[in-house]
Amino acid sequence: MPAALEGSEIVIPAGFRCPISLDLMKDPVILSTGITYDRQSIETWLEGGSFTCPVTKQLLQSADLIPNHALRRMIQSWCVENRDAGIERIPTPRIPVTRSQVAEILSQIESASRRGSPGSCVAVADRIRLLAKESDRSRRCVAGAGAGAALAAAFAAVCDRFADSEKESAPAAAAEAILAAMNAVATIDSEAWSHVWTRSCMRRLAWLISGGSLEGVGNAVWALREVLRDDEKILEGDNRKILESTPGLVEGLVRVVREPICPATTKASLEAIVEMASASDRMVCRVAEAGLVPVLLEILPGCERGMCEKALAALDLACSRREGREQAYGHALAVPVLVKKMLRVSSMATDLAMSVLWRLSKGANGEAVVLEALSVGLFQKLLVLLQVGCDDGAKEKAKDLLKMSNKYKDRLECVDSGDFKNIKRPA
Template structure:
């Protein structure tokens, strides 16, 4: 006969705020909060002089047994351990995280002095459990800085670094976290650098940790100063492009491409990307995110030259032209316009025309309202009409005044 297992939720008042277990010997502090005797003794004997739940300073560390609660717990346990008419025990299951808020505070104190992967793992479990837990830890004085500090310490095991990045990724959406981390990155020096630890994770960490690391980097690039510092750090551009070239994981590739798009704000960063093969990597994938970055790179003459080195890439863009979102279509048009109208690359024009590019560009132009995209489409039709078999386009004229790339 199969034993039937029934699950019940333990009343929260019966749980110790520190251990989260059902209290065996409930005792109350002078603050009125009740704990299990063994848990509160351990807290007080470790040197604390506050109530763990309220953080009030204790005028007295004495505690008294809570006999009423003890009696209620005993009655509840007796009624819950057996089903009426059956000898099968009932199993208790709590809809609570593995650690409490009090334990989280203790773990943070421990992490501040010792970068222990086990302690960080428990904090990960706590902040993963619910939004309330994430809000709670962010309000703790110095929590963000303590977790970030793990990344700056020397000789920290890779598991601890990965746990720290995972915690940061989980709390990035909370108020003020990005700004606090941004300041830490700008203040850090070469020898004590958060970015160095993230680079180490990108090189040696798990796939999941790499994705989270890139997301953290992207979220911290809040202004031009932080974008330049992050992009210039620790051969980061080369490492990310290598990941983009070798990874088959779309989530990682999307995260890397989004980050590279975010930091591509200066001519020097664009040049660094181009020199390290970004155009070839992006042109061979042609996702919507890679088109966004290609559109940025083609605003420089160096980028246009790189794209023109392999005309078949333009044919690939034409092939996808009517199969993408509106934003990606606009990026594709910008790349084609840059090559055909700014660089006037004849080989690219030939590839675009051979791929039925004129017809597709006309379709895009017809569904666009007035604006730069429609004007670029007109320019493209005019530039491509000489090679188009449809001679009715021969008299098509355009007048544009939009700003061209440098």
């Protein structure tokens, strides 16, 4: 209902109200039973699984909705007559896109990608993106028509055709436009994403992450994260080899974390890094060599829960390698921030922080790590953790850390792990 009607003496004619929402109709449509409803209300009713008329309770013979142009014009005239009371004229609604229209547009982008016409790909992909963003109904219609699979196939076709032209602006613009359309559609299944498991697609994603526009970087990171969500696909066939042999992929993701664009892109980057490192020891080495450890230790003190858990997961994987542990040993915040995160964020963050400490304590500088951890409250937190309970893996690491701590707990005065005032951050 328009805000101007609240508290006023103007009464909306009963015929102008939607029988479902009782609000002034903005886009009146006629159901097969002859009753008029507001389009958004009746579509929500039908999508909820009800296939009867809300007023007559009759079983619907058809779900087609016919625009009631005459009633809409009457409502608009009424709004104009009451404009002195602050009533705004309801704009003429756009005709919603149909599935057949979407199918025709998708055939155009398939044809353009096969022909190798970057300009046409950009034009059609932009049209799909705008349709998907027009309304929730349009997005569902676009997704239901198979846009995810068609766009993924078009992206693969463009990447394959221009595999040796990564730096050319036209193919890069086409790839960015298609990824933007895919992001707008959002609901894309793993079968559609399987089109992207090629060397040319991964190289294109790596190039966009490292050198694309800001929007292109965000969409490329999102696409890579979505591709990697299917753990079985990573281990299928040559997919892991494709990841391991794609230059600049890990390095680009680390750069996005180091030079953040937005929190959503940073989270997606960390998730992609964790997925790749979890599937391949070689990728873990690349993550450590790319210098991710100090970057994570810098963002951990002030990040929120979701970001903290993802950063700790990536840090735990990186510190499973000697290169990662050496970077952590040389960082003043490493031990204090890990102890601080225990029992403060979530059970997952606690387990991950303890796992990183356990890895560091087993390395070359293990004694120094344990002594520093004790000085910022590790011993008390381990006792609390064992009392409140944790899973078997975390419990074994906690016991192991407690045994190592017992050797030194009398040599230092333990303080609260939140006392960071004497810690110097690296330049």
